[in-house]
Every structure is written in C-alpha cells, then in structure tokens.
Amino acid sequence: MKDSIRKMHLASITDKFVKGQMSRRNFLMAAGKLGLGASALGMGMGRRPFTISQANAQEGLQPSADVIAWLKDVGKPFAGTTLKLATESTPPSNAINSQLKKYFEEATGIKVEIEVLPLEQVLQKLTLDVASSLGTYDLYYIDQSWAASFSQDVFDPREQIEAKADLAMPNYNIDDFLPALVDGICKYENRWVGVPYDIPIFIMIYRKDIYEKLGFKAPATFEELYNNSAAITKEMGPTTYGYAGQMKSGHYALECEWTSMLWGHGGSIFNADKKFVGNDEQGIAALDYYTKLRAIMPPGVDGWTWDGQGQAVAQGVAASMLSWGEFFPFFDDPTQTKVSGLCEVVIPPQPIALRKPADCGYGEIPGVGHQGGSSLAVSKYSKSPDAAWLFMQWATCADTQALITTLGGGTGPTRASVYDDPRVLANARVGAGTTRHLPVVRETIAKYMGSEPDLPEWAQLSSDTIPVSLGKYFAGSYSSSKQALDDIAAQVDAVMKG
Numbered sequence: 001m002k003d004s005i006r007k008m009h010l011a012s013i014t015d016k017f018v019k020g021q022m023s024r025r026n027f028l029m030a031a032g033k034l035g036l037g038a039s040a041l042g043m044g045m046g047r048r049p050f051t052i053s054q055a056n057a058q059e060g061l062q063p064s065a066d067v068i069a070w071l072k073d074v075g076k077p078f079a080g081t082t083l084k085l086a087t088e089s090t091p092p093s094n095a096i097n098s099q100l101k102k103y104f105e106e107a108t109g110i111k112v113e114i115e116v117l118p119l120e121q122v123l124q125k126l127t128l129d130v131a132s133s134l135g136t137y138d139l140y141y142i143d144q145s146w147a148a149s150f151s152q153d154v155f156d157p158r159e160q161i162e163a164k165a166d167l168a169m170p171n172y173n174i175d176d177f178l179p180a181l182v183d184g185i186c187k188y189e190n191r192w193v194g195v196p197y198d199i200p201i202f203i204m205i206y207r208k209d210i211y212e213k214l215g216f217k218a219p220a221t222f223e224e225l226y227n228n229s230a231a232i233t234k235e236m237g238p239t240t241y242g243y244a245g246q247m248k249s250g251h252y253a254l255e256c257e258w259t260s261m262l263w264g265h266g267g268s269i270f271n272a273d274k275k276f277v278g279n280d281e282q283g284i285a286a287l288d289y290y291t292k293l294r295a296i297m298p299p300g301v302d303g304w305t306w307d308g309q310g311q312a313v314a315q316g317v318a319a320s321m322l323s324w325g326e327f328f329p330f331f332d333d334p335t336q337t338k339v340s341g342l343c344e345v346v347i348p349p350q351p352i353a354l355r356k357p358a359d360c361g362y363g364e365i366p367g368v369g370h371q372g373g374s375s376l377a378v379s380k381y382s383k384s385p386d387a388a389w390l391f392m393q394w395a396t397c398a399d400t401q402a403l404i405t406t407l408g409g410g411t412g413p414t415r416a417s418v419y420d421d422p423r424v425l426a427n428a429r430v431g432a433g434t435t436r437h438l439p440v441v442r443e444t445i446a447k448y449m450g451s452e453p454d455l456p457e458w459a460q461l462s463s464d465t466i467p468v469s470l471g472k473y474f475a476g477s478y479s480s481s482k483q484a485l486d487d488i489a490a491q492v493d494a495v496m497k498g
Contacts, residue, residue: 249471
C-alpha cells in the first residue's frame with residue numbers, strides 16, 4: 001500500500017473512532033494493520049488523571065534575559081505569524097499554554113495557538129493533517145508509539161540545526177537530552193522524530209511514616225515490597241492496605257503494571273525470534289507474584305487504573321504504589337491530599353533477573369521503570385516551518401524546561417542539565433509542585449527504564465488482548481496463571497498472523 005493511501009485510511013478510521021462510529025477494538029485492529037502504535041488510546045480518560053500541582057513560591061521566576069534577547073532578534077522577520085499545536089494535556093503543554101507562551105509571543109510577535117485535547121483527538125488532528133498535507137498544524141505532539149508512523153512527516157531537529165544556522169538558538173545543545181529518552185521516545189531508525197518533550201516513568205512511591213512506624217525500610221526488592229505490604233495490610237487493614245495496583249480489566253494500565261513485574265522477574269513479552277514468551281518460566285513466576293500481591297490490595301483494585309491507584313495513596317487507603325513519577329507532586333499538595341509530606345520515593349524494586357534487550361524482540365527493553373513519553377516536532381507541511389522551529393527550540397531549551405518543571409508542577413525534565421538547575425533544586429521541598437522526587441526519576445531513566453516493544457500490532461495487544469485476558473484471569477476465568485498466559489500466547493500468535 002502506498003504511504004499516501006495508508007495515511008488516508010489511517011485518518012479515516014481515527015476520525016470514525018473519535019466520532020464514536022467505530023469501536024475501540026476495531027480501531028486498534030485497523031490501526032495496527034496500518035502500522036500505527038496507539039497504546040494508550042481510547043481508554044476514556046486519557047493518561048493524566050491528576051490535577052497537576054503548581055509551585056507556590058515560584059511566581060517571581062522569569063525566563064532568561066539572554067533567551068528573550070535572542071527571541072527578539074531572531075523572531076523579527078516572523079512577527080504576525082500564527083502557529084498551531086494540538087497536544088494532550090501534559091505538564092509541559094499546560095505550563096507553556098497557561099504561563100509561558102506569553103514570553104515567546106511578546107518577544108517575537110508570533111502568536112501561538114495551543115489546543116489541549118484528549119490523546120485520541122490529538123491523533124485525529126495529526127492524521128488528518130498529514131493525510132491532507134494542508135499544514136493546519138505547524139508543530140506535532142507525537143506520542144512515542146506514533147514515532148514510526150510519522151517519522152517522515154516531521155523535520156529531524158539535527159537537520160534543522162545544520163540547515164538553519166542563522167536560526168539556531170545559542171547553547172541549545174541537543175546532546176543535553178537524556179540519551180535513554182532519545183532512544184526510547186523519539187528515535188526511529190536513524191531519524192530523530194522531534195526531541196523528547198515529556199517523560200512519565202514508573203518509580204516507587206511509599207508512605208514513609210507507615211514504614212517507619214512498622215520498622216520497615218523502603219522496599220528495594222520485589223520480596224521486600226510484598227513482605228512489607230502484606231504486613232501493613234495485616235496490621236492496618238481494612239483501613240489501610242500495603243499496596244495499591246492499577247488493575248482494571250481490559251485497560252492499558254493493567255498491561256503497564258504487569259509488564260513492569262514481568263520484566264522485574266527476568267521475563268519479556270517477545271524473544272529475539274519475535275515470539276510471545278510472557279508464558280515462559282519467568283512469565284509465570286511474575287504473574288504468580290502479581291497474584292500474591294493482589295491478595296493484599298484493597299477491595300475494588302480490579303476496577304482501578306493509575307487514577308484509582310493514586311487516589312488510594314492520596315486518601316490514605318494504601319501505603320505504596322509503583323506508578324508514574326510525575327504524579328508525586330500531587331501527593332505533596334496539602335490542598336488536594338491527606339498525605340502531604342508523608343510520601344517518599346525510591347527507585348523501583350531491583351529486578352530478580354533482567355533479560356537483555358538483545359534477547360527480546362521488536363526493540364523491547366526490559367526494566368522495572370516502565371516508561372511512556374512524547375516528542376515535539378516541526379511538521380514538514382507547516383506553512384511557517386522557520387517560525388515553528390524557533391518556537392520548538394524555545395519550548396524545549398534548558399531555560400524553558402526549568403520553568404516548566406518549577407512552574408508546571410514538578411514534571412520530569414528530558415534534559416540532563418535541568419535536573420541540576422538551581423531553580424529546580426530550590427523547589428525540592430515538601431509542598432505543591434515539589435521537585436524533590438526528581439533525583440529518583442533521573443536515576444530510574446538512566447539505569448532502570450523499561451520500554452515496550454515497537455510493532456504495529458502492539459496497539460491491539462497492549463490495550464485489548466493482554467489486559468482483557470489478565471482481567472479475566474484475576475476474575476477467576478482461568479484455572480492457573482500458566483493457563484491464562486498460554487491462552488494469551490495463542491491469542492498473540494493469532495493477532496500476529498493477521
């Protein structure tokens with residue numbers, strides 16, 4: 001199929017799905033056949049459940065004078081231009097849209113219109129734009145699972161730097177982006193599909209006061225996580241349980257948590273021959289562990305995504321969770337939770353064993369720190385690509401990232417230097433928008449990050465086949481973990497054969 005025809009089909013089915021004219025299952029199947037990964041789509045709630053807390057003491061923060069001076073100088077020829085971006089509600093997008101873009105607009109005279117939409121609507125806008133080549137949007141927000149599909153529709157930022165030396169921001173330093181994020185989020189074959197823009201990643205969040213009361217140290221292994229959690233449930237249940245999961249049947253959240261535990265027990269989803277092996281010895285051990293941990297979780301966890309999981313910790317119902325690090329500032333906000341100052345973070349539990357990426361298929365990288373993320377890129381169809389390139393450099397430079405992190409609620413930076421920025425370090429204290437969890441986020445990215453496989457069928461497998469069957473398993477529809485995983489293996493084989 002010609003790429004232009006594939007894009008037209010992709011735009012058509014995405015449009016039908018968003019308009020409710022196509023079921024999620026049928027959409028995922030069709031999207032996979034058209035080569036689109038779409039892991040987190042169609043879940044009815046998007047990916048970000050919490051209100052992102054803003055920092056209290058950072059109102060006086062201003063952009064760098066050097067950056068503003070550069071914008072004023074280089075932006076003059078583009079004054080009067082309007083740029084458009086459609087994006088999911090992410091911490092960087094929200095901070096730029098609500099607090100920061102005014103500085104860019106005032107300095108350059110370029111107006112920026114940012115549409116904050118559910119992820120499936122972002123994909124709808126993107127697919128329609130690339131299929132028509134109209135350039136309605138100048139910048140693309142690209143979920144990491146879409147990188148392969150749209151790699152030829154955006155500029156490689158390295159090429160922009162080389163080709164547009166007169167527009168290059170001083171000290172933009174593309175090598176400052178964390179290498180693991182470049183490989184995991186925006187790199188497809190030899191192209192950079194934009195630059196890393198957003199990084200949600202699993203870290204361990206736990207109630208330090210409860211752990212200290214019972215004489216426990218932070219869980220460093222899966223065994224300690226279970227033993228501590230079981231003891232807390234026994235001692236403090238049914239008021240407080242030791243651990244909360246994200247186990248909603250049929251939801252991508254369940255696949256994320258299962259994958260983290262699979263990787264942590266030495267397993268993988270695919271082997272080097274690209275065959276599903278989640279049902280091997282390590283896979284069965286991981287699901288057996290997950291089953292044991294499920295037994296000491298609060299009632300109702302089978303209906304929770306990461307939202308219910310986080311609320312369980314925030315309301316004092318659970319003492320720990322393995323989940324997205326960007327939610328930690330929410331727990332520190334005394335206006336939103338009962339646990340401000342009581343939670344701490346550590347790196348995820350050490351894996352019992354860890355399979356090498358070379359022994360896995362489709363680019364899968366085992367690691368307990370399950371990772372998501374997105375890129376920001378300039379559209380090749382933009383009518384104002386140079387102005388868009390200026391905005392992209394400003395939006396992803398170290399100075400703006402530091403402001404996003406401090407003003408936007410403690411989100412994880414994608415540049416190494418921002419973790420050491422004095423403005424970011426100054427906010428590493430208990431309170432709304434804290435950054436005190438970021439050293440753990442940085443270490444997890446560098447050493448413990450896990451990435452899902454990259455294949456077109458993954459949309460259907462990760463958001464339907466696997467979490468639906470895991471949900472049935474936890475509901476008692478299978479006689480054993482092995483029977484459940486063998487059934488998943490058979491279903492995966494059928495999907496792969498088309």
